Amino acid sequence: MAFHSVFLVFLAGLALCSEAAPLNLLDAKHPLYVRVVDSVRGSPASNVPVKLYKEAAGGAWELLNSKQTNEKGGLPELTTKEQFVAGLYKLELDTASYWKSLGLNPFHDHADVVFTANDAGNRHYNIVVVLSPFSYSTTAVVSEPVE
Amino acid sequence: QAEGMPEVGKGTLTTHVLNTASGLPAAGLVVRLAQLQEPGTQWKELAQRHTDADGRCQPLLAPGQAKAGTYKLHFETAEYWQGLGHTSFYPFVEVVFIITDPAQKLHVPLLISPYSYTTYRGS
Numbered sequence: 001m002a003f004h005s006v007f008l009v010f011l012a013g014l015a016l017c018s019e020a021a022p023l024n025l026l027d028a029k030h031p032l033y034v035r036v037v038d039s040v041r042g043s044p045a046s047n048v049p050v051k052l053y054k055e056a057a058g059g060a061w062e063l064l065n066s067k068q069t070n071e072k073g074g075l076p077e078l079t080t081k082e083q084f085v086a087g088l089y090k091l092e093l094d095t096a097s098y099w100k101s102l103g104l105n106p107f108h109d110h111a112d113v114v115f116t117a118n119d120a121g122n123r124h125y126n127i128v129v130v131l132s133p134f135s136y137s138t139t140a141v142v143s144e145p146v147e
Numbered sequence: 148q149a150e151g152m153p154e155v156g157k158g159t160l161t162t163h164v165l166n167t168a169s170g171l172p173a174a175g176l177v178v179r180l181a182q183l184q185e186p187g188t189q190w191k192e193l194a195q196r197h198t199d200a201d202g203r204c205q206p207l208l209a210p211g212q213a214k215a216g217t218y219k220l221h222f223e224t225a226e227y228w229q230g231l232g233h234t235s236f237y238p239f240v241e242v243v244f245i246i247t248d249p250a251q252k253l254h255v256p257l258l259i260s261p262y263s264y265t266t267y268r269g270s
Binding site for chain 1: 244247263
């Protein structure tokens with residue numbers, strides 16, 4: 001009995017921790033989740049303008065959506081499962097505007113992330129971008145095909 | 148930063164590509180430099196190189212060739228990973244940066260792994 005109680009408390013604690021976690025890897029609700037972090041201030045990078053493009057026939061980039069990161073540096077709803085079909089995508093982050101709004105002149109004009117998505121079934125994509133005025137890093141965490 | 152390299156003149160642009168999964172330089176990777184033809188949106192290719200066994204290549208801009216403006220380095224990373232028998236997330240990596248002082252020597256390295264990359268302005 002005691003063991004079961006401890007185990008349930010442990011599970012509840014885990015659930016609480018993952019809800020509060022600043023970085024929810026493999027977000028299950030949204031097919032594409034972008035998170036941007038400011039590595040100078042150790043904070044989310046909020047209000048970063050982000051554009052999502054898809055490669056159209058003929059090789060041109062077609063703009064699908066244009067949004068800003070929220071106060072947590074997150075962009076959960078750039079696309080929907082219906083819209084996010086197999087293809088080549090580009091995320092364009094206007095990082096220069098972000099740094100300029102803080103009074104800094106950055107090295108990069110913007111940060112592009114180009115990737116192929118959903119070519120083996122629907123997956124969930126978490127794209128993390130870590131920024132500083134003279135550097136950026138991006139990592140992708142991709143789930144196995146879902147449903 | 149450029150240990151072991153001969154002295155390069157002012158105003159050159161160099162890169163260095165490192166495979167962080169293996170901890171080795173990324174050799175044989177194709178790099179292209181283009182310049183934005185402002186005020187439009189067209190890019191003009193200026194140079195193409197491929198990295199040597201040390202992950203480096205000859206400077207992409209000759210001394211005196213750099214002008215203030217917006218430039219793009221295009222790295223053929225997927226081709227590189229395929230050559231090693233790996234899949235990778237990105238078909239290529241592009242780094243778009245601004246040259247404000249054409250006399251300044253610029254070093255723009257790239258660290259790559261199959262699902263991540265990092266780029267910075269070095270020295």
